[in-house]
Amino acid sequence: MSLELTDLRLTYADGDSTLVALDDVSLTVRPGELVAVVGPSGSGKSSLLAVAGTLLRPGSGRVVIGGTDASRLGDRERTALRRQRVGIVFQQANLISSLTALEQLQVMDHMRGGRSGKAADLLRAVGLDGRENRRPHQLSGGERQRVNIARALMSDPAVLLVDEPTSALDHARGTEVMRLLAELTGERAVATLLVTHDVAQIGHAHRVTEMDDGRLSERQPGLTPGVPASSRPGGR
Ligand code: ADP
Ligand code: MG
Secondary structure (H helix, E strand, O other): OOEEEEEEEEEEEEOOEEEEEEEEEEEEEOOOOEEEEEOOOOOOHHHHHHHHOOOOOOOEEEEEEOOEEHHHOOHHHHHHHHHHHEEEEOOOOOOOOOOOHHHHHHHHHHHOOOOOOOHHHHHHHOOOOOOOOOOHHHOOHHHHHHHHHHHHOOOOOOEEEEEOOOOOOOHHHHHHHHHHHHHHHHHHOOEEEEEEOOHHHOOOOOEEEEEEOOEEEEOOHHHOOOOOHHHOOOOO
């Protein structure tokens, strides 16, 4: 199930004037595809994710998640769509300090009033074997980010939205997290949209687009540094 964004426009009130945060943005992310949007701070990346994740309504344009047009839904239905189909990895992990890694994920089950039993499997999938019972302060920054990612996958989302996942990590740890995201995207056939200001960390993306002042433009293929052929669609 794809994420389809069409002609999105979003403005914020800025004193007497309006600030155009998203200016005619269109982008499709297919299942199993990791698309990275790179752009400087303030270019509209987090706004794009908020709209794609139905947390913000665009001024105009359409957000279609797995075939469902969110623009046609009321607030309750949008919330339901988000819970069922969208996983969001915010920049800050927002883990609960008193809970273990396993419990951070199990909370998602409790909120849905069920027990999926998926938490332990997901922690293994993100490489946290043996870390299940650690609390956030007993985990490294990279490990906390992995918990954050695993938690976003608890609902088996069709769409995964990721905001600056490497900003708090050193380069090597950041690269590992990006590789993990690319792997999970393929294995779970999720449509992943990731935004970052860090051009050095987009090597594992299948496709890269640039954002500047609320506008998207396709990046020239030759400009993507260090893309391993194996992580390109059709590359393996
Ligand atoms: P990025 O994530 O690329 O740094 P943002 O989407 O956070 O960009 O912000 C895009 C622009 O919109 C910036 O100029 C920012 O100051 C402005 N902005 C973001 N959120 C709000 C808001 N809630 N109200 C007013 N302006 C905002
Ligand atoms: Mg941002």
